[in-house]
Amino acid sequence: MSKQFQFKLVLLGESAVGKSSLVLRFVKDQFDDYRESTIGGPSFVSLVSYLGADSREAAFLTQTVTLEDQTTVKFEIWDTAGQERYKSLAPMYYRNANCAVVVYDITQSTSLEKAKSWIRELQRQADPNIVIALCGNKLDLASRRQVSQEEAKKYADEEGLMWGETSAKSGEGVADIFTSIAKKLPLTAPPSARGGARPGAPGARTGVDLNRQAAAGQGQGDQCNC
């Protein structure tokens, strides 16, 4: 039987660099030119029509990558939901994240500065074993490039990060970056008792399952009719 692993992946980066667009491309192979920011209600109108009414939460999706040796890696993807906007991201967001994609927009040099500050934040707050990928998005707009490949690559090397360029619009490089992360993750590590990785069986939650138990229903207090 092939091995399966599940990892938590978080996205970080300045507003409008294309975090949600990258997720949408990776998970649904779609793109929206008129995406609204993840902050604020109205964006959901378009999101819901994209992802189908069953997934209101674009900020929490899953996608599975199959590697050459048939190992499957399931990403549990967390988008920021706008809480980072006023520096109000909850520690829960980083907690147990196995990997992070920190995105900048190659046409905005300030967005690389913002990406660097997120990386410092991750190095300080997140699990020490977290795999971080720095991702230069909007590669299709290379004619308006402000961040050179050399500059970004050099920084990534110095900090020991993975690095790649993508276009959520054309799809170029998107699958590559997620696949490279999947390969880099510690697929051999034993399931650790606390913190960090939660590898093992798919959905390897060790605690009690409220959903299942509630559905089974013990009778009392469970009489919702929805």
Place this chain on the structure above:
Amino acid sequence: MDEEYDVIVLGTGLTECILSGLLSVEGKKVLHMDRNDYYGGDSASLNLTQLYRQFRGTAPPQELGRDRDYAVDLIPKFIIASGELTRILVHTDVTRYLEFKQIAGSYVYRDRKISKVPSTEMEAVKSPLMGLFEKRRAKKFFEFLQNWKDGDPATHQGVDLDNDTMASVYEKFGLELGTQDFIGHAMALYLNDDYKQRPARPTYERIVLYTSSMARYGKSPYIYPLYGLGELPQAFARLSAIYGGTYMLDKPIDEIVTDADGKFVGVRSGNETVKAKQVVGDPSYFGAGKPLQDGKVRVIEERKVVRAICILKHPIPETEDADSAQIIIPQNQVGRRNDIYIACVSSTHNVCAKDVYVAIVSTIVETDRPEQEVQPGIDLLGPTYEKFITVSTIYTPTSTGESDHIFITRSYDATSHFETVVEDVQDVWKRIFDGKELVLKKRDVQVEA
């Protein structure tokens, strides 16, 4: 600033975060602010540095381990498995951000020692809590409760739950005082004996809640979120954010701005005012503990609770090395008017380093020496490595908010679980929506790929 919100929520405690999440799901435009730079307010879990800064003004001792391993709760509560909070967690689907573990055991203090509250029939038969004959009487009592059907008078055995007092029901089944202590305090979770003189119905409902919660996962009626209770407000805050809620931490709130009629207009921070139709917040944003300023008393003191947060290097004695436990000391057993509670969690719940246990002893203050009032509980813990004592005042709002659009929540009380927090959420909701009950909508759940 020209942005105007439907609701401003002040404070990111659990009550406020549940409300914020539900309001955003309802389509309200919510701005949620907190004066602290962390989530959770009074229901936060602190890391070591925050804990020592708050209580000692010093850095933590090195030997306790890494900061990141700690999430020490400020209020001692567990989630009762079949309760209303569980229902909200499931309905809003915030369970996807959280993991839960069972609390290993529930214990009750009687005749100077602690015994496990039986969680299976086997344990009940062997339990030293009752003698043989008393066990038979208790069995009859529990069978009566279990078989009770409102519409079937044959199951009532002549009892009228809505009019007969609980005392009279105990008497009918001939239960001893010690058994009454056990049932009323360890199962119905009453903090004092006032319930005995009131109709039996609420006690019946509490016992049903306890036993169905016990039946759900087996060991105890309680579950607990990994990384501490502070995860709960964060999870609901994320729900709110996903539905468009705006979050600002680290914002001093300087004034609640009202118009000439006293109606809410906005919130001032520094020299900026954000406007909204309504404001919801915890008592600390509405004058709690501060001298009167604008002539309005918006919250009043109800009572005080003393809590001793104790760090141990061993499990609590006589709990069979349980990784977590609740211990109830019924008031009669120690000559008090209110019970003493102990809530203990450990590294199993990712709230402290390995081989460390965090136990919180709490009770409602009855004297002017609160520290001594928790002592009978502390005595059960064995040697304590560290002990932080807090006395907090429980505030309650003076008005419903219908006329001024200012909706104030209640402080966290001395009960052992979150049912009163949910009651408060439901109550505030009704006040905000002109008497409309809170109906939980099932959130659209993604079908996993």
